[in-house]
Amino acid sequence: MSEYYSDFLRLLTQWQYKLNSLVSGNLRELENDPVGGVLTLLAIAFAYGVIHAAGPGHGKALVGFYFLKQGGDLKKAFKMGYMIAIVHAISALLLTFVVYYLIETLFTKAFHNIAHISTIISAVLIMIVGLYLIYEAYKHRRDRDEEIQISGKSDFAVAFSAGIVPCPGVMTITLFAISLGHILTGIATALVMSIGMGLTISLAGIIAVGVQRRGGNAFGKYGYLLEFFAAALIITLGAFLLLSSFSHVKGHL
Amino acid sequence: MRISILFLLSMITLSAHPHSFVDVYPAIDEESITIRWEFDEMSSQMLIMDFDRDHDGSLSEKESGTLYKETFAGLKEFEYYTYFYHDGKKIATPESDSFMASIEEYKVNFYFTLPRPEGTTEIRFYDEEMFTAYLLKKAFIKMTDKSRSFELKKLDGDYFFGYILELR
Numbered sequence: 001m002s003e004y005y006s007d008f009l010r011l012l013t014q015w016q017y018k019l020n021s022l023v024s025g026n027l028r029e030l031e032n033d034p035v036g037g038v039l040t041l042l043a044i045a046f047a048y049g050v051i052h053a054a055g056p057g058h059g060k061a062l063v064g065f066y067f068l069k070q071g072g073d074l075k076k077a078f079k080m081g082y083m084i085a086i087v088h089a090i091s092a093l094l095l096t097f098v099v100y101y102l103i104e105t106l107f108t109k110a111f112h113n114i115a116h117i118s119t120i121i122s123a124v125l126i127m128i129v130g131l132y133l134i135y136e137a138y139k140h141r142r143d144r145d146e147e148i149q150i151s152g153k154s155d156f157a158v159a160f161s162a163g164i165v166p167c168p169g170v171m172t173i174t175l176f177a178i179s180l181g182h183i184l185t186g187i188a189t190a191l192v193m194s195i196g197m198g199l200t201i202s203l204a205g206i207i208a209v210g211v212q213r214r215g216g217n218a219f220g221k222y223g224y225l226l227e228f229f230a231a232a233l234i235i236t237l238g239a240f241l242l243l244s245s246f247s248h249v250k251g252h253l
Numbered sequence: 254m255r256i257s258i259l260f261l262l263s264m265i266t267l268s269a270h271p272h273s274f275v276d277v278y279p280a281i282d283e284e285s286i287t288i289r290w291e292f293d294e295m296s297s298q299m300l301i302m303d304f305d306r307d308h309d310g311s312l313s314e315k316e317s318g319t320l321y322k323e324t325f326a327g328l329k330e331f332e333y334y335t336y337f338y339h340d341g342k343k344i345a346t347p348e349s350d351s352f353m354a355s356i357e358e359y360k361v362n363f364y365f366t367l368p369r370p371e372g373t374t375e376i377r378f379y380d381e382e383m384f385t386a387y388l389l390k391k392a393f394i395k396m397t398d399k400s401r402s403f404e405l406k407k408l409d410g411d412y413f414f415g416y417i418l419e420l421r
Contacts (some may be wrong), residue, residue, distance in 0.1 A: 006414035010407070013386045013414070017274040017293065024294035028359070055270035056383075056412070106303045106323060168272040176295045179302060 012055050019048040020169075023189065027177055030185065038185055045173070045189045049085075049196020052169050058197060059084045059162025060204035061237055062126060066158050067208035068215070069133055069230030077209055080159060081202025082195075087163025089194035091118070092170035093187060100178055111171060116245060118165045123242035125161030129154065130235030137227035170194065271386035272296075277378055279418065280395040281369070281403070286376065288335065290363040290387075297361040300324075300354075310356060317354045325352055325363060331380075334387055335367060338375035345370075377408055379415025389416040 022044045030037045053060070063080055072080075099110045132154060170190045177186025215226050273296040278289040292300065304320040305312060312320065328334070332346035351366045378387050391405045401420050408415035 003409045005412070006407075006409040009383070009412075010414045013271055013274075013383075013388075016271070017386065017388065020274060020293055020295060024298075028294075052270065057270055107299045108303050108324065111299070169270075172272055172295045172299070176298050179298055 009055070012051060015051050016048065016055075016169075019044055019051065023048060023173060024176060027180055027182060027185070027189075030180075030182060038188070041185065041189055042192045045193040046196040048169070049193035049198075050200050051196075052167070052193070053197035053200035057165075058088070058167070058201055060201055062129075062158060062162045062234060063201055063205045064208040065230045065233045065237065066129075066133075066154075067205045068212050068233075069137065069227045070154070071212045072205070072209050074206060074209070076155075077205030078198075078202045080155060080205050081200075082198040083155070083159035084163040084201050085194040085198030087159055088165075088167050088197065089170060089190055091164055092166035092168075092194075093174060093190055095166050096171045096174040096178070100175060107175065111168060114166065114171075115168060119241060119245040122161055122165045123238045123245060125157070125164065126238035126241065127235050129157050129161050130231050130233075130238055132157070133231035133234060134228065137224055137231055140227060141224040167194075167197070271380075271383050273385040275385055275387050276393060277387050277389045277416075278393045278395070279376070279378075279389075280397060281376075281401070281418075281420070282397040283369075283400070285366050285369050286335075287364065287366045288333075290365075292361045292363075294359050297356070297359060300361045301356060304354075305356065312354050312356060312361075317352075320354050321352050325349075325354075325365070333365070333367065334378060334380050334385075336377040336379075337370050337373045338377065339370075339372040340374055344373065374420055376418045376420070377415055378418070379408060379410065379413055381410065381413050383413050387415070389418070394418065 023041065026037055026041045026044065030041070052058075063077075063084065066080070067077060095114055099105075099107060099114070103110055136154070170193055173193065174186045174190045177183065177189060212226070274293040275296075276291040278291065280287045280289075300320065303323075304316050306316060306319075307313070329348055333349060335346055337344040337346055347368045347370060349365045349367050351364075353364045355362050355364070378389055380387055389405065394403060394405065396403055403421065404419045406417040406419060408417045
């Protein structure tokens with residue numbers, strides 16, 4: 001299996017490398033053909049987003065476990081994917097602008113520190129969401145004969161906790177575009193790339209919804225067990241994320 | 254089916270995804286291995302903004318020195334993502350004894366030399382955490398040690414990929 005998985009990563013990486021150089025090349029050549037150039041760029045950025053989010057991270061696990069617990073439908077999965085992508089894009093855009101215009105430090109260092117700090121925040125938030133979902137599952141078990149109204153609050157909490165880590169890919173593209181003077185194109189590229197990522201993240205939700213429907217039915221009236229299990233997975237996910245953020249703090253380029 | 258399993262696996266792996274891409278060009282002679290890292294254009298631009306302080310499109314000795322101190326020196330701890338093996342057993346990567354950085358066609362290049370430990374039969378290239386993707390092709394490799402030939406193989410980690418350069 002590990003052979004297939006690393007082949008899969010190798011392929012994803014090669015595609016991303018190709019798309020990444022297409023984006024940088026097109027941004028550099030933008031003066032020659034502004035309209036066609038921007039359209040080509042946006043198309044590439046969309047594909048880059050789809051493929052980029054297929055790799056590890058980007059809140060797919062959280063979305064998966066969340067829908068495993070909560071259940072849902074296609075619409076909810078898409079909504080969640082896009083909420084995460086929007087938070088992801090906004091945090092990346094904001095931080096890139098802050099780093100570029102306001103902070104006097106090395107970009108390479110600033111990017112690394114941002115990734116580190118936001119990962120810690122995200123990990124803590126994910127654990128809190130997990131604890132809240134345990135509480136919900138407990139309530140669900142207690143009142144299982146009644147219809148439970150699930151509030152949209154936890155949807156936002158999930159999207160926020162997963163999306164708050166800015167995507168370094170989006171940050172790098174935005175910074176590159178600003179540095180060449182293409183500020184608006186940079187923002188548009190970042191947004192379109194995030195739309196692409198939203199699609200992939202939604203797919204994680206859709207898969208989980210499918211699993212939950214089958215699993216939920218199989219568990220019957222003990223469906224709440226699946227809920228506890230999924231909420232526990234979310235807490236574990238947050239804990240692992242926190243641990244991993246402390247294991248390697250410096251040294252990467 | 255296989256694709257969906259891989260997608261599920263990618264959902265639960267936490268390791269980072271690469272946002273920097275580096276082409277690795279190793280040149281191997283009897284005593285040492287000289288490596289050129291060519292960064293992708295976007296990462297290069299970030300390094301250029303950080304270290305080409307006079308914006309003249311090249312890195313002076315002083316600028317290259319600052320870059321060394323701020324970036325490359327810290328990579329010793331990570332063995333420069335270059336790992337030596339003797340018959341399947343890992344040998345500690347020696348400290349790099351030369352470093353130079355340059356800008357060529359919008360791309361930043363790092364040149365550095367590592368002494369080749371005695372009895373090296375394999376050199377592996379990877380970043381376990383996949384922050385940076387180090388990519389190697391057969392055509393990138395230069396062998397000036399005439400007593401040896403080489404073969405490039407894939408390295409399959411659990412959550413990463415890399416390359417094995419086998420010396421024969």
